[in-house]
Amino acid sequence: MASYGIINNTARFKLLSTLFLAVSLLFGCNDGADTAMPASTSRQVSTVAIHRQAVTLTMELSGRTTPFRIAEIRPRISGLIQRRLFTEGSDVKEGEVLYLIDPAPFQAEYNNALAGLKQAQAQLQSVGSKAERYEKLLEAKTVSQQDYDDAASALNELNARIRSLQASLEVARINLGYTKITAPIPGRIGKSSVTDGAIVTAYQSTALTSIQQLDPIYVDVPQSTTELLRIRNSVGKGQFKSNSQQPEVQLILEDGTLYPHEGTLQFSDVTVDQTTGTVTLRAIFPNPDKTLLPGMFVKAVVQEGVDEQAILVPQQGVSRDHRGDPYALIVDDESKVQLRRLVLDRAIDGDWLVVSGLVPGDRVIVEGLQRLQPGTEVKATPFNPAQGQAATPAPDAQPRKQGAGAE
Template identity: 45%
Template sequence: MKGKRIAKGVAAAVVLMSLAACKDPGGAANRGAAQESPRAQVSVVMLRAQAVPLTTELSGRVVASLEAEVRPQVTGIIQKRLFREGGEVKAGEALYQIDPATYQAAYDSARAALVKAEAAVPGALAKADRYSDLVRRNAVSKQEYEDAADVLAQARANVAVAKAAVETARIALDYTTIRAPISGRIDRSSLTPGALVTAGQAVALTTIRQIDPINVDLTQSSASLLALREAIESGRLQSAGSGVGVRLKLENGTLYPYAGKLEFAESSVNQATGTYVLRAVLRNPARLLLPGMYVRAWVDEGTAPHAFLIPQRAVSRGLRGEATALFVRNGKVVEQTLTGARQVGNDWLVQTGVADGDQVIVEGSQLVREGDAVTAVHVELDKATGAVRPTRAVARADNADSPGATRPALIRDRQASRS
């Protein structure tokens, strides 16, 4: 009997709950939906127009400013090597000594022939002068006088030939001492003393390279040149002028301590690669740069007078690979393509489509999409690490409003802001 009364009570409760549901068909679900959903919060950085110096990164090879291959100009046996391999030599310094015996003998013979030729001149000159007086008195025939004059001319010509032979022999004798044609660092010797060398041989004895100052040949595409000229002509870029600066990064990643300048650009484009060569000149007192080394160079292009720097973390790629970023405008998210954007360090440089004071989202972009209403919180980015941190004004306000902030903490914040 008692069980039947409990069953009747449960049934009555179920009926009452059903009636209540009929009176409020939406129930608690409708009440929750009626409440306004909170706005997503995103971190933004405010953009400001500024003048930005621009550089372009190019690859290049180090080239000696002067290079000379040393070859013998006479034939003979090398007697001595007079330099230290790998050392510095001066122009005119003796490098090799070739056996001079035969060339000394030829020089002495030429000098003797000159003396013999000169000895014939006085007699021929006296005879010609004597016949000159006699022909005026008809004591000798005119033919005899002309013969005497011819002998004098031949004697003088023989002297000239003998002098030239002496000079030729002297030059050959001098060439037995092979000297440095330029100053610079000398390579190893390809031959040792005792080796036979010939005049103008194909194998160089050694090579001298001048590496202070030193050249760096950089390669740039012709398309980049056209884009640069277009930017300068349109006013988006102010030219760096004639003294274009160049900085280098070495193969191990270190920065070269000396800056250089562009010397010239080639006047033609390579048909196979579509590139042309820029040559930079740099100091190299420590001989750190050596010919053949691969380097990366930053070349000053000029200055963008009115540009905006958008942090790298705010930029993503669209469906077609173009750079895009999310902005907060009028409280809503707007996605925009960054036309003509280029990387400058850890930022993207943009000159069109962005206005002074625009707010770009740097944190929270994964939680929102275009058209969403959001709450923007201004932050700052650490230049070195790119980490997000609150702005100083926001941080002080948060500390002041926080119920857990003690008075000493507020005093410390105020003292830090004054300092």
Template identity: 50%
Template sequence: MISGLLAATGLHSQVYAQGAGQAAPKAQVGVVELHPQSVAVTAKLSGRTVASLDAEVRPQVGGIIEERLFKEGSEVKAGEILYRIDDDAYQATYDSAVAALTRAEAALPSAQTKLERYEELISQNAVAKQDLDDARATLAQAKADVASAKANVQTAKINLDRTKIRAPIAGRIESSSLSVGALVTASQTTALTTIRQLDPINVDLTQSSTNLLNLRKAVREGRVKLTGDNVQVRLDLETGEEYPLTGHLEFSEAYVDPTTGTYTLRAEFPNPDRLLLPGMYVQAAVEEGIAQNSYLVPQRAVTRNARGEPIAFFLGQDGKVDERILEVNGNVGNNWLVSEGISDGERLIVEGTLFVKAGQEATGTLVTINETTGEVESRGDAVTNQGEKTN
């Protein structure tokens, strides 16, 4: 049973013979050499997609809907006419205001001429000063009438234009809640339809305040260097496939929800094919910074001791196995990110860990780990106890 278990590992590992005076050959293990590198620190966050702009369309004047000019579910442009309201009454009001303005403007030249004539005659004492004051008042009143009439024309024009209900933003328009012939009122509570801008689209993500504090601590201690203002974000869809376009972080809220202990971050993604729709659940990888002089330790090589601490086995230069507790700072793909406790060139045991223990002598063979699957991909040269490769 033991030999079958050993064979399943793919190595020629041996156990010590139980007979007196007999010792089995050194155990053979697969190792990888670890070297420090700069690693992008990413946070895996969950969230939902949200339209970048969302506008409910409501009438600003009352009347009967005479025409609907859009196709439900289509893309509309900002300013495009969506509905027409019967405008006969508003047209009449506008025409009346224009006529009143014309009448007010017609009275202005006469008042101006009368004042000028009285100003000439007053020096000759040909008119009373009261008549001059009345002429000035008449001119001022005529000018005020013109200004008031212009304001009435402008108001009537605004209301007339509002009988054409236009799209406030560009985007995809939803179904219409009312049909042609329905009566609408100004600023009614029921929206006629809704327009959502889907390109670009936003993704609202939640992050724990604990992770934020840990990141800031790592930055203060120099273990992580922030990537700057242009933080890149990658997205995984509900199907597990990766969204092909990269987004960027827009902002993070300066408020932590006291109930959940989380705060919200918003990322923006291009969405030219409308693959992302509002309300979708997504997983996002947010690049928080760069961990310098760090090591990527394959997860397959790490187990936990009785206290729950992550441990790994290393093959020392003397050929003996060393058990070590790791300080893990997160995961990157199929690797754990470790910034302390490992030296450049050390050999980590990634295969055969079940058959070795601390202080035992072993012979190592260099192996290659597939970064996608985390499994051993190939085996190469054996290494001597001094760390030199042998063919």
């Protein structure tokens, strides 16, 4: 029994010795690794240098297309539609005959008025000659004053009748011309509300058809009065310059494609819609291919003005805190990270327009932002957007100014 206890103690001693040796080797390896690592490392980040530049400011407004001109076709005389001379949905020219009203009764009225005028004109020579003779005889005391007055009165009455008949002939001629209903404007004609043989009345409430001129075409977009006042205040304070000429307008169609033709802003309405608090802006666009049809929903990109001292920052360089407030991290002259609170205006392509928070010369971090804290020492390299990664400059390379407005 004693020998068994000695053997057991010996085994325990060997086991403890082995465990102690393993722990010593483990801690020794860790100490060696810590000794091999550098005391501190600088994180690699990519930065974009901030500078001022001229930027054209635009606003995107939704609206609908409106025909340049609309004409509702109605008859000016009553009669029977003899023929319809156009194809529904086709393009018509100004002055083209659309309907033909039966001209027979109006031709008869014209002929009657013409005959009455010629009859009166034939009597004019006889009555006029009689008045002249009586005037000479009156001087010779051969006829009485009453006879001369009657002859002169008959002449005046006939002249008045001739003028009346001339007016009646003109009315008959106009009504005869109205038997041909023509297009007052060029454009695309719609469907007809009547067919051949229909009876129509002068200036009836129901239009026979309508014509819409589509080239050019209007685009009406509402703009809030708040936005209108903001633009005027910005121009008044000199924050950006307004376009003294008619600003150009671009159009985005319902499927998201860009309309190939640019338009111009015509005017801004002077009346505010009380239900929506907006005013209507009207732009005009060429429409040679008739791509734009009345009533289409579109988006108009309207120029507000030009900010000649704008500061833009890439959107990937702007973050937001837990309250949603934007901020950016910059690299200072000591290669340390600093936090800047920003006030943003709008997104322009892939950038944010900065109102305040950044100044020319700031280097904004756009890559390597993960778990980056203010005060951290970093190694900054210029960001190369073409390659999407940092471009390592040569040791003797000088920083390059970007754009015409770089500072």
